[in-house]
Amino acid sequence: MHYETNCADRIKIVWWDGSGVCLYAKRLEQSKFCWPRIGPHRVQLNHAQLLALVDGLDWKKVRPVAVKRPQSVG
Known part of the structure; x- marks a missing residue:
């Protein structure tokens, strides 16, 4: 079941930043x-997925990308 309301164009995010809500x-x-x-x-979003959600993008398509470290410098 997919949940949509008339207010699917609005979002509110509440979080604790260490000193207040x-x-x-x-x-x-x-x-x-x-x-x-x-x-x-519960659904847990990583940083990139949260940014995609807030921008109105499909956050489920955001995947982490593995970055290889260089083997040598110079």
């Missing part, structure tokens, strides 16, 4: 946020 709110003007399916499990 912060609230971030955003409303998209031309698109809707890509919400996860409703279920008994």
Whole structure:
């Protein structure tokens, strides 16, 4: 079951920054946020996925990229 409401163009994020509670709110003007399916499990987003969600992109398509360290310098 996919959950959508009339307010799928709005998001509110509440977090603790170590000294108090912060609230971030955003409303998209031309698109809707890509919400996860409703279920008994929590959804954890990494930094890149959260940025994609806030920008109105499909955060489920964001994957971490492995970066290889150079073998030698110079």
